[in-house]
Amino acid sequence: MRACPSRSRPNRPAWVRRALPWDALVLALAVGTLVPGFTATPAAQLLARPMSSSGTRGWVWGDVEASYVQETPAAGLEGASLRVSARGRSRDIALDGTLTGRRARSISTALFLAPYNRILLHLDREQDASGLLVVDLGADSVVDAVIGRDFTPSPDARFWVFEEHASRTTSQWPHTETVYAVYDAGAPADANARACPTNDERCRGQVLYLPDRLTRCHAIAKVRGGSCLTPGRQPGHARRSPFVWLSANEVAWIDVDLERQIATLVVASMTGGIPPQVRAVPLESDSTVDHVEVPPVREAWTIDRITRDDDPSRLWLHFRTRVAQAPTQRLGVRLY
Numbered sequence: 066m067r068a069c070p071s072r073s074r075p076n077r078p079a080w081v082r083r084a085l086p087w088d089a090l091v092l093a094l095a096v097g098t099l100v101p102g103f104t105a106t107p108a109a110q111l112l113a114r115p116m117s118s119s120g121t122r123g124w125v126w127g128d129v130e131a132s133y134v135q136e137t138p139a140a141g142l143e144g145a146s147l148r149v150s151a152r153g154r155s156r157d158i159a160l161d162g163t164l165t166g167r168r169a170r171s172i173s174t175a176l177f178l179a180p181y182n183r184i185l186l187h188l189d190r191e192q193d194a195s196g197l198l199v200v201d202l203g204a205d206s207v208v209d210a211v212i213g214r215d216f217t218p219s220p221d222a223r224f225w226v227f228e229e230h231a232s233r234t235t236s237q238w239p240h241t242e243t244v245y246a247v248y249d250a251g252a253p254a255d256a257n258a259r260a261c262p263t264n265d266e267r268c269r270g271q272v273l274y275l276p277d278r279l280t281r282c283h284a285i286a287k288v289r290g291g292s293c294l295t296p297g298r299q300p301g302h303a304r305r306s307p308f309v310w311l312s313a314n315e316v317a318w319i320d321v322d323l324e325r326q327i328a329t330l331v332v333a334s335m336t337g338g339i340p341p342q343v344r345a346v347p348l349e350s351d352s353t354v355d356h357v358e359v360p361p362v363r364e365a366w367t368i369d370r371i372t373r374d375d376d377p378s379r380l381w382l383h384f385r386t387r388v389a390q391a392p393t394q395r396l397g398v399r400l401y
Contacts, residue, residue, distance in 0.1 A: 126177040128152065129202075131184060133172060142169045147184065147200055156205055160186070165196040165210035165266050176222045181251045183208075185225075187216060194230045196266075199250060209254035211269040213246070217308040219316070223251045224335045226308045226316050229267045229278075231300075243302040244277055246270035247316070249337055256338075273333045274320065274343050275302060299323075306368035306382075317371045317380060319348075326362040330371075330380065330398050346398055354379060354397030360388045 123132035128151060135145040145166075146157040160166045165188065173190035177183075182203050188196035195216055199209040213227035229244040248257055248270035261268035261279045276284075282293035305328065306319040314335040321328050328348040333341045346352050348359040360366045370383040378401055384394045 122172070124175045124177075126179070129177055131175065131177075141171075142166050142188075147186070149184070149200075149202060151202065158200055158205055158207065160198060160200075160207060162207060163198070163210035163266065165212050166198060166207065168194075168212075169196055169198075176218070178222060178250060181223075183250065185218075185222065185250055187218075190216070197225060197248065197250075199254070209257060209269070210266050211248055211257075212266045213269075215308065217310070217316075219310050219313055219335070221313050223337070224249055224314065224316075225270075226273070226310075226333075227270070228304070229261075241298075241300055242278060242281065243275065243300045243304075243320075245273040245275060245318075245320075245331075247273055247333065247335060247341060249335070251337060271341060273341060274331045274345060305366070306371060309371040311371070311373055311380075319368050319371075319382070320345075321362050323362070328359065328362050330382070332380070332400065344400060346400060348398065352399055354399060357396060358390050359396070360390050364388070 123130065125131075130150045132148045133145065134148045134157060135142075137144060139145075142160045145160045147160055148155065148157050169188040170192065172186050172188055173195075174187040176185045176187070178185060182201065184200040184202065186198040186200065188198065193214065194212055195214065197211040197213070197216055198207050200206070201208040211225075211227070212230050214230050216225050216227045218225050225248040227246060227248065229246060231241040246269070257269050257271075259268055259270075259272070259277065261277055262282055263278075285293035285295075301322060301324045303321050303323060304318055305321050308316055308318050310316050311332075315332065316335070317330065317332045319328060320331050330346040330348060330352075332344045332346070334343075335341050350356045350358050353359060366388050367385050368382050369385045372381045372383065373379075374381065379397050379399050382391075382396045382398060384391055384396070387394050390396070
């Protein structure tokens with residue numbers, strides 16, 4: 066397999082790429098360091114520890130051990146397996162049977178979800194198009210795979226929020242439009258599958274906040290009386306913050322509508338088996354604490370963190386740099 070070069074997200078401004086430490090935040094969120102006071106089962110108990118210093122890539126979680134096996138040198142995960150030992154039984158589970166597995170370059174993180182008897186392999190975390198492999202130890206196989214952008218696990222690692230990946234070689238909108246989704250790693254693969262124009266491993270998880278591409282494509286085609294494809298049109302939405310988990314099942318981020326120049330605080334609550342509950346609060350003076358004006362979208366501001374205090378009716382947005390509207394670098398937003 067030919068390794069692909071690292072790519073920055075198309076149409077993401079350079080200041081966003083410099084300002085947001087996405088990869089560091091993924092790991093920090095996974096171990097729960099950005100969730101003050103949250104006491105549910107931390108993912109730190111799930112994160113892998115090296116099994117040895119002999120050069121073999123391996124992990125151990127209690128009585129479950131796993132190691133990366135590749136009999137002959139090859140690019141990425143071609144011909145690779147996950148060797149799993151548990152309860153006196155050892156077996157090799159192939160990792161390259163999916164598009165996500167074949168195109169992967171490395172395993173960034175391995176996590177074990179004991180309640181579901183699954184190992185999650187987060188692939189290529191530092192790359193523009195990263196991946197997630199779901200290894201089911203009961204089925205002894207990779208039962209699902211996802212290609213996405215900025216995968217961010219909940220503190221207990223069950224839910225993974227991400228952006229769908231849109232290849233730079235695809236120039237026809239809405240294939241390039243921003244889509245936010247969440248993958249439930251504790252659910253069956255078919256519960257996470259959905260239809261979309263590309264019909265591949267990007268089409269996973271439940272869509273959050275914005276319409277999925279297929280829905281939007283059908284709506285445009287109906288109005289036009291023809292194809293929905295629009296060559297050269299740029300995505301209409303982008304994030305101005307990382308995905309931030311406020312609890313085991315509640316995630317928040319800042320979305321910007323680039324066409325309408327509107328910023329929105331999005332808060333999604335996950336419950337396995339039913340659609341997520343999503344609240345979208347426009348960032349305007351009426352929604353902020355003390356009716357403070359919000360910096361215009363055209364200005365190059367970004368949010369590093371989103372936190373909660375003792376008042377459940379509000380969240381605090383922490384700006385990376387000082388802005389005139391928030392001299393303390395934080396702004397409170399009322400949820401209701």
